[in-house]
């Protein structure tokens with residue numbers, strides 16, 4: 160049996176949907192069963208209830224599991240959550256843990272300078288030391304992060320970020336799900352790290368132009384200072400430490416400037432990379448404010 164954790168979240172639910180699309184049975188770990196109706200409705204999905212921070216809640220979720228895709232939020236408890244889960248999975252006899260990590264596509268980015276990047280590195284070291292065979296998936300920024308700009312797009316026809324002419328190479332979560340599915344259902348991936356980005360390094364003005372084409376109305380990029388954006392994030396309800404960490408992250412991206420595209424994982428698994436234009440067209444109603452989006456910043 161294959162277990163996907165974080166199955167109510169953005170990347171986790173996309174991977175579970177990919178299993179359902181292929182008709183491959185899978186188990187989905189959720190800590191809140193009341194939010195799991197969409198996952199439960201998918202064919203071939205066995206929903207298990209448990210909390211990765213509380214190993215005693217994981218017995219039935221881990222029973223008979225050979226391979227796990229480990230995902231949890233990028234928040235301050237990610238290190239403890241995932242290290243606790245690695246111990247529980249290892250004790251339960253899981254034979255392969257695939258960790259969803261992250262990478263920044265910006266050249267020269269130092270993972271040790273940001274908490275979630277640093278936590279991913281620490282968890283990876285812990286996973287390697289656990290002795291359980293491992294694989295790490297390292298996607299760049301999710302394209303779905305731009306859903307968080309929908310309120311400014313709807314209200315002002317603008318994307319407001321402190322990025323100047325920095326380029327980023329965001330990836331569609333559905334591409335990550337396809338690569339994760341391939342890694343989880345075929346052999347020979349132990350001890351490997353698969354980095355992945357979207358197919359283009361784009362300035363925010365170029366991203367705004369693609370959203371503008373998709374929604375059929377003007378969308379411009381407006382450069383703001385990190386402090387202006389931090390205050391906007393606070394106003395939008397981000398907790399202060401998260402808003403500060405984001406402002407710092409964007410400042411560093413802006414200082415470094417250029418991103419690199421890495422399609423080696425797409426090519427290895429025969430996945431066609433989704434362009435930002437195709438992603439924006441598919442989600443035009445989210446950028447028009449007609450349908451909702453999940454705000455779970457990482």
Ligand SMILES: NC(=O)c1ccc[n+]([C@@H]2O[C@H](COP(=O)([O-])OP(=O)(O)OC[C@H]3O[C@@H](n4cnc5c(N)ncnc54)[C@H](OP(=O)(O)O)[C@@H]3O)[C@@H](O)[C@H]2O)c1
Pocket residue numbers: 164165166167168169170171188189190191194209210211212230231232233234237240259260261262275298299300301304455456457
């Ligand atoms: N955002 C990006 O651009 C980006 C890019 C690359 C990599 N990443 C990485 O992707 C990962 C997930 O991203 P995200 O934060 O955006 O995901 P998310 O959508 O918030 O999903 C995380 C899921 O993990 C579940 N979870 C958290 N703690 C748990 C626990 N103790 N027990 C059981 N389930 C638990 C959450 O459950 P609930 O639904 O109950 O809260 C949620 O469904 C993070 O590690 C992040 O660093 C993000």
